[in-house]
Amino acid sequence: NAGVMQNPRHLVRRRGQEARLRCSPMKGHSHVYWYRQLPEEGLKFMVYLQKENIIDESGMPKERFSAEFPKEGPSILRIQQVVRGDSAAYFCASSTAGRSGDEQFFGPGTRLTVL
Amino acid sequence: GIQVEQSPPDLILQEGANSTLRCNFSDSVNNLQWFHQNPWGQLINLFYIPSGTKQNGRLSATTVATERYSLLYISSSQTTDSGVYFCARGSSASKIIFGSGTRLSIRP
Numbered sequence: 001n002a003g004v005m006q007n008p009r010h011l012v013r014r015r016g017q018e019a020r021l022r023c024s025p026m027k028g029h030s031h032v033y034w035y036r037q038l039p040e041e042g043l044k045f046m047v048y049l050q051k052e053n054i055i056d057e058s059g060m061p062k063e064r065f066s067a068e069f070p071k072e073g074p075s076i077l078r079i080q081q082v083v084r085g086d087s088a089a090y091f092c093a094s095s096t097a098g099r100s101g102d103e104q105f106f107g108p109g110t111r112l113t114v115l
Numbered sequence: 116g117i118q119v120e121q122s123p124p125d126l127i128l129q130e131g132a133n134s135t136l137r138c139n140f141s142d143s144v145n146n147l148q149w150f151h152q153n154p155w156g157q158l159i160n161l162f163y164i165p166s167g168t169k170q171n172g173r174l175s176a177t178t179v180a181t182e183r184y185s186l187l188y189i190s191s192s193q194t195t196d197s198g199v200y201f202c203a204r205g206s207s208a209s210k211i212i213f214g215s216g217t218r219l220s221i222r223p
Contacts, residue, residue, distance in 0.1 A: 043203075043213045056210060089156060091158060109157070
């Protein structure tokens with residue numbers, strides 16, 4: 001049973017380009033969460049999605065960031081017109097259900113570097 | 116807002132030593148997880164422990180939900196235990212909230 005998969009593992013972009021980060025949840029999991037870790041900090045919640053629905057996006061920056069989890073395929077976190085402050089590790093997690101007590105399992109992360 | 120506080124922020128130990136990491140939280144929990152982030156940045160699930168005690172090899176964890184704290188014990192430390200240890204608790208909105216971590220360095 002494969003764990004949460006993320007790709008790419010490392011992504012380098014120049015300022016103004018777009019970054020697309022992908023996450024495939026664990027088999028049998030239909031709830032996906034994205035977290036961001038800035039250098040030397042803990043992880044901060046960004047967005048929670050179920051298939052075709054955004055449930056909670058309270059942690060998403062208001063501009064340039066979007067997320068989706070289509071009926072088929074991985075969840076995508078998209079960052080438009082990246083800036084140096086977007087450089088961070090982006091982690092995806094999944095759970096079997098969206099209950100507040102459920103254990104979340106994390107992927108290996110995507111490390112985004114903006115030049 | 117919900118607070119998750121970890122102590123100590125940094126810990127340096129010799130190989131073979133034991134350690135206790137603490138996590139205090141400001142509200143009742145229905146989800147408490149411990150993670151290890153290794154020096155390569157990977158986040159590894161250690162324990163899912165809303166209450167009670169669990170053990171896995173040299174590691175064990177105890178959560179006392181009524182007193183709002185959790186402890187992670189590492190015995191006979193090895194250099195591969197180095198990294199940052201995070202605790203995280205669930206919120207009513209399904210997201211989990213991370214503490215700022217304890218950075219553990221094990222010297223050979």
